[in-house]
Amino acid sequence: MQRIARISAHLNPPNLQTGESSSLRPASCRSKGGAPGFKVAILGAAGGIGQPLALLMKMNPLVSVLHLYDVVNAPGVTADISHMNTGAVVRGFLGQPQLENALTGMDLVIIPAGVPRKPGMTRDDLFNINAGIVRTLCEGIAKCCPNAIVNVISNPVNSTVPIAAEVFKKAGTYNPRRLLGVTTLDVVRANTFVAEVMGIDPREVNVPVVGGHAGVTILPLLSQVKPSCSFTSEEISYLTDRIQNGGTEVVEAKAGAGSATLSMAYAASKFADACLRGLRGDADVVECSFVASQVTELPFFATKVRLGRSGAEEIFPLGPLNAFERGGLEKAKKELAESIQKGVSFITK
Numbered sequence: 135m136q137r138i139a140r141i142s143a144h145l146n147p148p149n150l151q152t153g154e155s156s157s158l159r160p161a162s163c164r165s166k167g168g169a170p171g172f173k174v175a176i177l178g179a180a181g182g183i184g185q186p187l188a189l190l191m192k193m194n195p196l197v198s199v200l201h202l203y204d205v206v207n208a209p210g211v212t213a214d215i216s217h218m219n220t221g222a223v224v225r226g227f228l229g230q231p232q233l234e235n236a237l238t239g240m241d242l243v244i245i246p247a248g249v250p251r252k253p254g255m256t257r258d259d260l261f262n263i264n265a266g267i268v269r270t271l272c273e274g275i276a277k278c279c280p281n282a283i284v285n286v287i288s289n290p291v292n293s294t295v296p297i298a299a300e301v302f303k304k305a306g307t308y309n310p311r312r313l314l315g316v317t318t319l320d321v322v323r324a325n326t327f328v329a330e331v332m333g334i335d336p337r338e339v340n341v342p343v344v345g346g347h348a349g350v351t352i353l354p355l356l357s358q359v360k361p362s363c364s365f366t367s368e369e370i371s372y373l374t375d376r377i378q379n380g381g382t383e384v385v386e387a388k389a390g391a392g393s394a395t396l397s398m399a400y401a402a403s404k405f406a407d408a409c410l411r412g413l414r415g416d417a418d419v420v421e422c423s424f425v426a427s428q429v430t431e432l433p434f435f436a437t438k439v440r441l442g443r444s445g446a447e448e449i450f451p452l453g454p455l456n457a458f459e460r461g462g463l464e465k466a467k468k469e470l471a472e473s474i475q476k477g478v479s480f481i482t483k
């Protein structure tokens with residue numbers, strides 16, 4: 135049996151369309167579906183974020199089936215990832231005709247599809263291309279896996295999440311608990327930069343970052359850092375600026391070759407893992423996310439949320455803010471209101 139498997143690996147190259155091994159493979163070697171767990175799809179899986187994210191999700195023991203969808207290169211990425219000897223069964227899907235098969239039966243759909251920034255661009259400059267991509271993908275989700283949890287990574291998140299919500303409303307499948315904008319990278323950066331300033335282990339730091347995911351809408355609540363720290367006003371100004379502009383720091387360092395991909399894949403996999411632990415029924419799974427919210431007068435806002443079997447089951451209030459943070463909140467809300475409206479109008483106009 136082992137010998138047959140070894141020989142078949144040489145004789146049966148992966149299917150060029152899907153990256154799965156061909157039907158020439160002996161029946162005794164058919165995939166049995168791996169360990170029990172959740173079914174996860176990554177849309178945009180061949181991209182800068184998609185590839186390392188696929189790697190990390192293939193390593194996640196909560197994942198039993200991993201679908202990798204892209205409009206280019208999905209078979210190659212799938213063939214490569216599928217050789218990892220971890221539990222998840224990997225299948226590849228290439229191009230729009232295969233979108234529905236990629237989505238059918240999924241518990242969690244992660245969307246890093248779309249163009250990234252180049253130096254000099256804002257995230258909003260990506261709207262014209264990425265809005266249409268997110269709309270098409272969400273139409274597929276509404277049709278094929280309307281109960282899936284959806285993690286939106288594609289920028290501008292402040293607009294793409296409202297776009298997704300409007301697509302789901304139109305299709306009659308909208309459940310605000312299940313639509314989650316991924317802002318985890320802001321928290322990951324905040325934890326790292328605060329730990330550097332304080333000279334402590336970044337794994338022990340937790341900085342709530344609220345608002346949205348662009349410039350001044352990224353609002354780190356340094357007064358609520360755990361373990362509790364006190365900062366000088368110079369440190370507050372340095373940290374706030376570095377956290378708000380962390381994305382631009384990477385875009386400039388990559389000098390035209392894209393934006394954050396590796397730290398983002400780490401952040402997306404951390405957030406997806408939290409969603410899966412919530413789906414499994416674990417208690418006290420709390421992460422920041424950009425969600426439908428009544429914490430402010432805006433229809434969407436990022437705060438800490440508790441993730442459970444039905445998605446974002448509890449949305450936590452902002453907590454006490456100091457004067458600096460209250461000022462930041464007003465600036466964040468002004469820009470967020472416009473970005474949210476722009477996303478809504480893209481579908482409803």
Ligand SMILES: NC(=O)C1=CN([C@@H]2O[C@H](COP(=O)(O)OP(=O)(O)OC[C@H]3O[C@@H](n4cnc5c(N)ncnc54)[C@H](O)[C@@H]3O)[C@@H](O)[C@H]2O)C=CC1
Binds near residue numbers: 181251398
């Ligand atoms: N939420 C966040 O914190 C972050 C968001 N991003 C955003 O993530 C997005 C992706 O970034 P990268 O992976 O670096 O870009 P990339 O260009 O390397 O990869 C994007 C992938 O999406 C695919 N794609 C394009 N149209 C598609 C469609 N209709 N269906 C499926 N796949 C499609 C492309 O073929 C490509 O493989 C960008 O919009 C970027 O701004 C990036 C970093 C952090």
Ligand SMILES: O=C([O-])CC(=O)C(=O)O
Binds near residue numbers: 257381382393394
């Ligand atoms: O800055 C960008 O364009 C990508 C992004 O959202 C981030 O790295 O936070």
